[in-house]
Amino acid sequence: MKTLIAYSSKHGCTETCTRLLAERLVGEVERVNLKDTSEVNLSAYDAVVVGSPVYAGRILGEVRTFTEEHLDALMEKKLGLFICGMQEEHTIREELELNYPAVLRKAAVAVDCFGGEYHFDSMNLMEKMIVRKLAKVKEDVSDIREDTIQQFADSLNKVEEDDKDTPLS
């Protein structure tokens, strides 16, 4: 299985998650930061994972554009969708629903949130203010859910095993 992980990240957490996911996936894995390139040839991949952090309820623009432009091709792949975010569970579920189209979520073998991080050193003044006031967080936090990343990888890897088991007709 050849897998593409297409993602974007503002402060590095989502990028870290893509590395943790890549380590857990079987077969060849390529990671592409959509901030660096928007030209991706999806025909080269059996599986595609799309990931983005959520800011003010929304995934990053380049990830949204990627899902819109490649909607039909993504539907044909073994597909995984994830976000990074720090809201409580019910809000996270809403964020997944609002940001990834229903057809893609339905087609995906894994849809989840990998948690998130707050690193004040990397935030601008406005971001620091928002996190302090709205999230009421004053110190760095790291809440990357490695167990969720493992389950997500297992779902994609399982599809690979199932395919191997299918007899040729």
Ligand SMILES: Cc1cc2nc3c(=O)[nH]c(=O)nc-3n(C[C@H](O)[C@H](O)[C@H](O)COP(=O)(O)O)c2cc1C
């Ligand atoms: C200004 C700001 C706004 C945020 N808004 C949300 C939000 O609406 N929902 C959420 O779940 N997380 C929110 N977060 C948390 C980020 O999604 C989290 O820090 C994530 O790990 C960032 O990923 P990145 O380092 O890849 O950019 C916000 C963080 C900041 C700094």
